[in-house]
Amino acid sequence: MPVYQYTAKNVSGEVVTGKLTSENQQELKKSLYDKGLFLTKSKEQGSGLSLDKIFNRVKLKEFVIFCRQFSVILGAGLTVVEGVSIMSDQTESKKLREVLLDVHEQLLKGSVFSEALKAHSDVFPEFFINMIQVGEASGSLELILDRLAEYYEKENKMRKKVKGALTYPIVVIIVAIGVISLLMLKVLPMFADMLSGMGGELPLLTKIMMNISNFMAKNFLLLTLVNVSVVGGLAYYFTTEDGRYKWDAIKLNAPLIKKLTVKVVTSKFARSMGILLKSGIPIMNAMDIMTGLVGNKIIEEKFKGCSEEVRGGKGISKPLKNMNIFPPMLIHMVSVGENTGELDDMLTRTAVFFDEEVEETVEQLTTLIEPIMIIVLGSIVAVIILAVMLPMVSVMQNIQ
Numbered sequence: 001m002p003v004y005q006y007t008a009k010n011v012s013g014e015v016v017t018g019k020l021t022s023e024n025q026q027e028l029k030k031s032l033y034d035k036g037l038f039l040t041k042s043k044e045q046g047s048g049l050s051l052d053k054i055f056n057r058v059k060l061k062e063f064v065i066f067c068r069q070f071s072v073i074l075g076a077g078l079t080v081v082e083g084v085s086i087m088s089d090q091t092e093s094k095k096l097r098e099v100l101l102d103v104h105e106q107l108l109k110g111s112v113f114s115e116a117l118k119a120h121s122d123v124f125p126e127f128f129i130n131m132i133q134v135g136e137a138s139g140s141l142e143l144i145l146d147r148l149a150e151y152y153e154k155e156n157k158m159r160k161k162v163k164g165a166l167t168y169p170i171v172v173i174i175v176a177i178g179v180i181s182l183l184m185l186k187v188l189p190m191f192a193d194m195l196s197g198m199g200g201e202l203p204l205l206t207k208i209m210m211n212i213s214n215f216m217a218k219n220f221l222l223l224t225l226v227n228v229s230v231v232g233g234l235a236y237y238f239t240t241e242d243g244r245y246k247w248d249a250i251k252l253n254a255p256l257i258k259k260l261t262v263k264v265v266t267s268k269f270a271r272s273m274g275i276l277l278k279s280g281i282p283i284m285n286a287m288d289i290m291t292g293l294v295g296n297k298i299i300e301e302k303f304k305g306c307s308e309e310v311r312g313g314k315g316i317s318k319p320l321k322n323m324n325i326f327p328p329m330l331i332h333m334v335s336v337g338e339n340t341g342e343l344d345d346m347l348t349r350t351a352v353f354f355d356e357e358v359e360e361t362v363e364q365l366t367t368l369i370e371p372i373m374i375i376v377l378g379s380i381v382a383v384i385i386l387a388v389m390l391p392m393v394s395v396m397q398n399i400q
Contacts, residue, residue: 004028008037014109015040018102018119021126035115058123060156062093067149074142081107099123112136127272127293134279144279151275154351155268158358162264165362169369176377183384184213185220191388202391209387248297256368260361265294266330267354274347283343284311299325316343329353 006028008016016037022028029039066087073083084107088100099120106116114133117124128148135144192202192210202210216223237243251261272293276286287307291300302323309319317335320326330350337346 004042006032006039006042008032008039010037016106016119019122020119021121035118058093058096058099060152060159062091062096064149064152064156066091066096067145067152071142071145071149074145080113080141084113096123113141125293127276127289130276130281130285130289131279134281138280147275147279151271154271154355158264158267158355161359161362162260165260165366168366169373172373172377176373176380180377180380180384181216183381184209185217188213188384188388189217192391203387205383206387206391209384245297248299251296252298256365260358260365261296262325262327263354263357263361265296265299266326267351267358269294269326270330270333270347270354271351274344274351277344277347283316287316299323 004022005019006017010016020028020031022031028042032039069090070083070087073086074080078086081104084100084104088097088104091097091100102120103113103116106119107113114129114136117129117132121129131144131148132141135141138144188209192206192213238247251257269290273286273290276289277283281289284307287303287310291303291307294300294303302325306319306323309322310316315338317331317338320334321331333346333350334343337343340346
């Protein structure tokens with residue numbers, strides 16, 4: 001859903017600004033009205049890439065530190081207002097500092113902590129805000145923040161593992177492109193010119209490679225611009241609503257990454273649902289929150305249907321099975337949890353199991369991708385070297 005930058009007035013006529021995620025302008029207006037605010041101006045923030053999003057965003061690690069330190073501050077007996085003030089001074093994130101300063105200002109005006117956070121839904125997700133509301137209602141905000149810190153720590157570790165698996169082949173490909181370009185643009189022309197001067201006709205393979213080399217040299221700037229434009233265009237497209245949908249569909253259908261995607265989503269669902277239920281959030285509310293939390297547009301759509309089935313009294317294990325996404329292991333554990341009344345505990349155990357499964361799958365992917373890259377890139381380099389060696393062999397034969 002889009003994020004709106006809004007300006008509104010409260011019943012006292014004071015101007016309030018903030019950000020809120022909403023389906024459209026009408027929903028935004030209704031959401032603000034429910035909070036006692038009257039919308040005066042709003043602007044939808046771009047969903048694509050921007051310098052602010054790239055360089056001024058709150059990293060997950062900073063979010064972990066925030067939750068952990070805030071929990072310690074509350075445990076020491078300080079108030080929420082004092083805690084927010086301390087955290088705004090201590091955090092290294094410029095974006096988080098700005099948000100916390102605004103939250104602190106809203107708290108001083110009498111706002112509830114969770115309500116002040118809602119004005120910055122681009123930083124604090126619905127999951128986080130709902131957990132804070134539970135902590136406020138139950139008087140266990142310190143415990144909730146501690147659970148959130150543990151949740152985001154595990155989430156951060158999983159992201160690092162997946163990113164690490166993707167970073168390695170990308171780095172290898174970039175280095176290989178550099179080496180191949182050097183061979184094609186510098187080494188091959190140098191040897192071809194030298195061997196042509198010795199007389200004799202160049203072999204067919206060498207001629208073909210030289211034609212490619214000449215084309216690359218003459219159109220180097222154009223090729224560079226085209227490549228940068230294609231990569232940049234795709235990067236931007238995959239940040240748009242339609243692009244994210246397409247990319248999520250690819251992740252669920254691509255042979256190499258489908259297995260990993262399903263396990264990552266399963267782990268996230270089990271951990272998130274487990275902590276929501278353990279914190280006392282009703283199962284229907286938890287399912288509604290999960291709809292926007294799994295991180296995959298295709299699965300989110302299926303979750304909406306699943307939530308309706310649960311709302312219709314069908315339990316949770318059968319609707320989850322009907323989604324045809326989650327592994328049988330999760331469905332079985334959920335079914336056992338429903339029957340024993342320990343669903344939150346079963347989901348937490350399932351999350352631990354699939355965390356290990358994700359780690360194992362990442363290692364398998366790395367092991368599989370590495371030899372494929374070596375064979376493909378090695379073959380390209382071998383062809384270039386062969387194009388250099390063939391005329392040398394031909395010259396040596398002529399000399400003899």
